[in-house]
Amino acid sequence: MNFSDSEIVASILTGEGFEASNDLLDADIILVNTCSIREHAEDRVRKRLHYFRSLKKKNPGLTIGLLGCMAERTKTALMEEEQLLDLVAGPDSYRHLPGLLAKVDSGQKAIDTILSADETYADINPVRLDTNGVSAFISIMRGCENFCSYCVVPYARGQERSRDPLSVIRESKDIFLQGYREVTLLGQNVNSYHWKDGKEAVNFPLLLERIAVLDRRLRVRFATSHPKDLSPELIRTIAAYPNICRAIHLPVQSGSNLVLDKMNRKYTREEYLEKIKAIRSQIPDCAISTDIITGFCDETEEDHKQTLELMKEVAFDYAFMFKYSERPQTIAADHYNDNVPANVKERRLREIIDLQHELSSASNHRDLGETFEVLIEGTSKRSDKQYFGRNSQNKVLVFPITRQKPGEYVNVKVKRATSATLIGEAI
Ligand code: 5AD
Numbered sequence: 001m002n003f004s005d006s007e008i009v010a011s012i013l014t015g016e017g018f019e020a021s022n023d024l025l026d027a028d029i030i031l032v033n034t035c036s037i038r039e040h041a042e043d044r045v046r047k048r049l050h051y052f053r054s055l056k057k058k059n060p061g062l063t064i065g066l067l068g069c070m071a072e073r074t075k076t077a078l079m080e081e082e083q084l085l086d087l088v089a090g091p092d093s094y095r096h097l098p099g100l101l102a103k104v105d106s107g108q109k110a111i112d113t114i115l116s117a118d119e120t121y122a123d124i125n126p127v128r129l130d131t132n133g134v135s136a137f138i139s140i141m142r143g144c145e146n147f148c149s150y151c152v153v154p155y156a157r158g159q160e161r162s163r164d165p166l167s168v169i170r171e172s173k174d175i176f177l178q179g180y181r182e183v184t185l186l187g188q189n190v191n192s193y194h195w196k197d198g199k200e201a202v203n204f205p206l207l208l209e210r211i212a213v214l215d216r217r218l219r220v221r222f223a224t225s226h227p228k229d230l231s232p233e234l235i236r237t238i239a240a241y242p243n244i245c246r247a248i249h250l251p252v253q254s255g256s257n258l259v260l261d262k263m264n265r266k267y268t269r270e271e272y273l274e275k276i277k278a279i280r281s282q283i284p285d286c287a288i289s290t291d292i293i294t295g296f297c298d299e300t301e302e303d304h305k306q307t308l309e310l311m312k313e314v315a316f317d318y319a320f321m322f323k324y325s326e327r328p329q330t331i332a333a334d335h336y337n338d339n340v341p342a343n344v345k346e347r348r349l350r351e352i353i354d355l356q357h358e359l360s361s362a363s364n365h366r367d368l369g370e371t372f373e374v375l376i377e378g379t380s381k382r383s384d385k386q387y388f389g390r391n392s393q394n395k396v397l398v399f400p401i402t403r404q405k406p407g408e409y410v411n412v413k414v415k416r417a418t419s420a421t422l423i424g425e426a427i
């Protein structure tokens, strides 16, 4: 999401005559797009700001701005604390950046952290940054109103709002014509996408379908789904279109009903498992990945065991795993006790990571001997004689270079597997 937001910022500023630089030392303005999801993310931003301080000493004319969630969350606090920042802009203020930069030019500090109920940047054509020319992100909604008790997003990104489907379809068409072959539709909870214009109502499965029919050679992915909103209609839509990728990221967070309830996730372990069953029965080759938080308030050893059991039962292909990190302002910070000791969190996370390592490895070994259609993304970092790309399940495959070019499809047979990569040969 932040990556996609940076592309919107780049578009707004290039439209005003600014130019993006690949060299930090060459830049007149540095804008840091920040994440607040865990304390660790904010710590990294603080460290980066210290480095920028040394750059500013050498070049006092350098403008430094803080963008995104941490800007929204801390407002003027970091500006006062750091005495380094010239500009602070929250995630709904990017249209105002040219004006804010002009204010900095006139010698003042500039700040705008007003959240909006309707800003979706729908009309802004993102400037693709760091692109491989093959896959692109398209933001389809902003904000979140689920208020999971541990999560800072509803406070940092504001109300949920969906983007006009016509603008999403137009952007998808444009990038296809430019040669891109994969779009990932982004939102905090894409399943609750909805748009109503007069008589016409568009929900997420309909939007997905409209993009899938643009061209069979365009792969469509999406992230992230909230399990409570994953509908039978969505599963049917994915099953009906081969170019909607067989990969669903469905964050479970915990395998214990007590913890899920405390997290305010609004589903039970049993309901989650039912959804998995529905996916597997209708899309048998679908990869399923997840997010897990360990050590949430009051989590017992029994709760932790239930998470491990659920992971085994689902056999996730991939997972992002985190220690609980208390975030200011959230329901959990205000009402619950962050009472799982650090060493226990650490040990539980280790057990979760070790188990997932085994599950990912088993998932990859199941693919040995299989043939997948792979979208070539480029040459492998390790060897310029190897291509890498992904299959529909979002697994990375590495294989000797073929006559096809990046952006083209090739069938690859898997010969070897590690827990992270499949190694194969084009056939
Ligand atoms: N502590 C740890 N992990 C968190 N996440 C969100 N908030 C927190 C927090 N306070 C994780 C969730 C979410 C992912 C994006 O980040 O697993 O799905």
Ligand code: SF4
Binding pocket: 144, 145, 146, 147, 148, 151, 152, 153, 154, 188, 189, 226
């Ligand atoms: Fe945070 Fe929950 Fe919204 Fe995801 S759904 S962004 S975890 S509040």
